[in-house]
Amino acid sequence: xxxxxxxxxxxxxxxxxxxxxxxxxxxxxxxxxxxxxxxxxxxxxxxxxxxxxxxxxxxxxxxxxxxxxxxxxxxxxxxxxxxxxxxxxxxxxxxxxxxxxxxxxxxxxxxxxxxxxxxxxxxxxxxxxxxxxxxxxxxxxxxxxxxxxxxxxxxxxxxxxxxxxxxxxxxxxxxxxxxxxxxxxxxxxxxxxxxxxxxxxxxxxxxxxxxxxxxxxxxxxxxxxxxxxxxxxxxxxxxxxxxxxxxxxxxxxxxxxxxxxxxxxxxxxxxxxxxxxxxxxxxxxxxxxxxxxxxxxxxxxxxxxxxxxxxxxxxxxxxxxxxxxxxxxxxxxxxxxxxxxxxxxxxxxxxxxxxxxxxxxxxxxxxxxxxxxxxxxxxxxxxxxxxxxxxxxxxxxxxxxxxxxxxxxxxxxxxxxxxxxxxxxxxxxxxxxxxxxxxx
Amino acid sequence: xxxxxxxxxxxxxxxxxxxxxxxxxxxxxxxxxxxxxxxxxxxxxxxxxxxxxxxxxxxxxxxxxxxxxxxxxxxxxxxxxxxxxxxxxxxxxxxxxxxxxxxxxxxxxxxxxxxxxxxxxxxxxxxxxxxxxxxxxxxxxxxxxxxxxxxxxxxxxxxxxxxxxxxxxxxxxxxxxxxxxxxxxxxxxxxxxxxxxxxxxxxxxxxxxxxxxxxxxxxxxxxxxxxxxxxxxxxxxxxxxxxxxxxxxxxxxxxxxxxxxxxxxxxxxxxxxxxxxxxxxxxxxxxxxxxxxxxxxxxxxxxxxxxxxxxxxxxxxx
Numbered sequence: 001x002x003x004x005x006x007x008x009x010x011x012x013x014x015x016x017x018x019x020x021x022x023x024x025x026x027x028x029x030x031x032x033x034x035x036x037x038x039x040x041x042x043x044x045x046x047x048x049x050x051x052x053x054x055x056x057x058x059x060x061x062x063x064x065x066x067x068x069x070x071x072x073x074x075x076x077x078x079x080x081x082x083x084x085x086x087x088x089x090x091x092x093x094x095x096x097x098x099x100x101x102x103x104x105x106x107x108x109x110x111x112x113x114x115x116x117x118x119x120x121x122x123x124x125x126x127x128x129x130x131x132x133x134x135x136x137x138x139x140x141x142x143x144x145x146x147x148x149x150x151x152x153x154x155x156x157x158x159x160x161x162x163x164x165x166x167x168x169x170x171x172x173x174x175x176x177x178x179x180x181x182x183x184x185x186x187x188x189x190x191x192x193x194x195x196x197x198x199x200x201x202x203x204x205x206x207x208x209x210x211x212x213x214x215x216x217x218x219x220x221x222x223x224x225x226x227x228x229x230x231x232x233x234x235x236x237x238x239x240x241x242x243x244x245x246x247x248x249x250x251x252x253x254x255x256x257x258x259x260x261x262x263x264x265x266x267x268x269x270x271x272x273x274x275x276x277x278x279x280x281x282x283x284x285x286x287x288x289x290x291x292x293x294x295x296x297x298x299x300x301x302x303x304x305x306x307x308x309x310x311x312x313x314x315x316x317x318x319x320x321x322x323x324x325x326x327x328x329x330x331x332x333x334x335x336x337x338x339x340x341x342x343x344x345x346x347x348x349x350x351x352x353x354x355x356x357x358x359x360x361x362x363x364x365x366x367x368x369x370x371x372x373x374x375x376x377x378x379x380x381x382x383x384x385x386x387x388x389x390x391x392x393x394x395x396x397x398x399x400x401x402x403x404x405x406x407x408x409x410x411x412x413x414x415x416x417x418x419x420x421x422x423x424x425x426x427x428x429x430x431x432x433x434x435x436x437x438x439x440x
Numbered sequence: 441x442x443x444x445x446x447x448x449x450x451x452x453x454x455x456x457x458x459x460x461x462x463x464x465x466x467x468x469x470x471x472x473x474x475x476x477x478x479x480x481x482x483x484x485x486x487x488x489x490x491x492x493x494x495x496x497x498x499x500x501x502x503x504x505x506x507x508x509x510x511x512x513x514x515x516x517x518x519x520x521x522x523x524x525x526x527x528x529x530x531x532x533x534x535x536x537x538x539x540x541x542x543x544x545x546x547x548x549x550x551x552x553x554x555x556x557x558x559x560x561x562x563x564x565x566x567x568x569x570x571x572x573x574x575x576x577x578x579x580x581x582x583x584x585x586x587x588x589x590x591x592x593x594x595x596x597x598x599x600x601x602x603x604x605x606x607x608x609x610x611x612x613x614x615x616x617x618x619x620x621x622x623x624x625x626x627x628x629x630x631x632x633x634x635x636x637x638x639x640x641x642x643x644x645x646x647x648x649x650x651x652x653x654x655x656x657x658x659x660x661x662x663x664x665x666x667x668x669x670x671x672x673x674x675x676x677x678x679x680x681x682x683x684x685x686x687x688x689x690x691x692x693x694x695x696x697x698x699x700x701x702x703x704x705x706x707x708x709x710x711x712x713x714x715x716x717x718x719x720x721x722x723x724x725x726x727x728x729x730x731x732x733x734x735x736x737x738x739x740x741x742x743x744x745x746x747x748x749x750x751x752x753x754x755x756x757x758x
Contacts, residue, residue: 098719099719102507102508102719102722103507105508106507106508123722124508127506127508127509127722128508128509129508210607211593211607212593213593268613268614269592269610269613269614269617269703270592270593270610270613271613272610272612272613272614272702272703287593287594400721402720402721403721406700406716406720409700410700410701410705413700413702413703413704413705414704414705417614417615417703417704419615419704419705428526436721
């Protein structure tokens with residue numbers, strides 16, 4: 001092998017560079033994706049024999065969420081013996097690109113229904129990759145008022161419906177009551193304004209010599225993404241009239257300026273390492289006293305640190321009024337090329353029904369008011385989140401939703417690391433995403 | 441020395457002296473029919489899984505293909521857009537930075553380890569296993585381990601440093617430390633390179649050392665005058681593979697940052713951005729253009745190193 005280099009020829013040189021330089025697609029990508037489910041994906045792709053009767057349903061959830069989805073699916077099966085439901089777990093379906101679903105749809109071997117992040121509906125619908133269910137919705141007289149506005153609006157792209165919402169979430173401020181007592185703060189009086197939030201955070205921060213032992217707040221940790229802060233400051237991200245992104249809304253710029261000066265007050269690298277880079281929930285670990293979280297955060301806290309005494313409150317705003325939150329969540333959609341769209345539609349409808357919603361509420365928040373009221377009546381944390389859910393915001397339903405998300409997160413990342421000025425960064429995001437919208 | 445290759449151009453380095461070179465291709469084909477028959481399965485695989493995707497991707501790089509939609513022909517638009525894409529340039533900078541730091545370091549470390557592992561002491565097999573083990577850890581698991589070890593606040597590394605009075609760096613927490621940290625993590629798994637060096641060392645004929653010993657050469661002299669020059673073919677191979685590998689760094693930074701390249705975009709590497717465009721933004725045409733630019737870069741570098749190799753690579757027995 002090594003000796004042969006002395007007589008190597010251009011073709012061999014080329015082939016080495018070729019095979020190494022270009023064909024990383026398969027080998028590299030498979031290193032990150034859990035490839036343990038290749039077999040199940042294969043079996044799912046070949047369900048055409050009994051099409052018409054079988055509904056193949058893909059989801060990518062494990063743990064509590066996976067169990068809830070399976071329970072809802074089992075309930076469907078019991079109520080619909082005429083349909084054979086085939087539930088398939090497929091890892092990494094929508095997170096990080098969803099290559100398996102992409103290749104299944106592109107290759108004409110799509111499943112009949114998919115548990116799908118609503119956030120991606122617009123870009124997939126824009127690509128013609130989802131089945132339009134608008135007529136089915138009106139034929140079956142489905143009432144959109146059954147759902148929270150934020151949940152329903154995310155499945156509607158250009159006035160057409162591309163799926164049904166099945167779960168939701170909402171963001172609030174979690175605070176550690178023990179830390180509050182320690183710092184001489186009233187655990188029943190969490191901060192209401194941004195100013196109070198800053199002051200409390202300063203009091204809660206613990207420094208030992210040169211190193212931080214605890215941060216009162218790391219604003220961008222957990223659910224503190226830039227959408228959260230932009231809306232909290234009264235900003236907005238999209239103009240439905242012009243169809244343009246408004247990431248550089250003055251209020252958004254204010255939010256980013258605030259984040260930047262907050263970061264500058266402390267040691268940014270210590271904050272970064274305590275926030276998401278550490279792969280543990282810093283609030284549950286007790287290294288931050290406050291955090292922006294959602295309904296899943298309380299489950300994480302109970303798992304990691306059941307003794308932690310915490311409360312939740314609406315995210316503070318500059319004025320202390322006009323509290324705002326935002327919602328994301330899942331839907332069930334019918335991908336293009338589904339062999340049994342009629343059967344799939346039955347599943348979609350069933351997943352928005354009370355029975356399935358109660359199952360899904362074991363992992364998420366339901367998209368239906370009455371179900372949440374019933375399920376969470378003794379749960380003060382989720383009740384507090386639900387109280388702000390009715391007028392929750394939702395992310396712009398645009399084909400470039402993923403790009404906007406990444407660009408906003410990247411702008412925040414750059415700003416808090418002092419790599420740019422907030423106005424210019426958000427101008428850049430606005431221009432880039434609007435250019436991409438025109439292009440798509 | 442002059443080499444005359446046989447008529448079949450299959451990228452094999454085998455040499456046959458045809459002497460006259462007058463035989464027609466058809467004759468050569470007939471003579472080699474059995475050979476062709478034997479390589480058919482391999483050739484088919486090559487055509488289907490290498491050549492076809494290769495040709496497709498260069499065609500796709502001139503279109504707005506999105507995986508879900510065929511897209512349309514856009515000429516050089518993808519390439520033009522790339523030239524004005526800030527993230528593209530940042531990812532090239534990050535990748536070059538990583539390669540320049542990682543390749544020399546990995547070669548030096550693995551060579552040093554190989555020399556140690558080649559001393560032939562008792563129990564050396566145990567150490568060889570020990571140094572090779574980290575390469576068997578899946579990259580994602582590796583990322584998880586290192587995240588814990590290097591957490592600036594409660595990571596073991598900084599706690600150990602604190603114990604001897606050193607205030608440890610923020611590692612992955614700051615944009616100036618993140619790439620060196622990644623190099624450090626990657627150096628943990630150089631067992632593969634070490635083993636190739638060990639094989640290369642054992643390939644060197646004992647005669648040289650015996651002759652040197654007779655002449656009274658000291659250890660450092662034999663290292664510089666015999667071992668290293670005769671190891672250059674292996675060094676050359678590891679250098680090229682190291683460069684190719686570091687230009688394609690992906691899995692570790694991707695799993696460390698969840699694909700975001702944080703902090704401050706300092707871990708956004710070239711292939712990560714290719715992946716993001718292809719599967720997150722559904723811009724497969726754009727991603728194909730990026731892949732071809734990477735290919736051109738790697739091919740160029742490889743060619744330069746090959747051209748320079750005549751000056752510094754020495755083969756035994758020539």
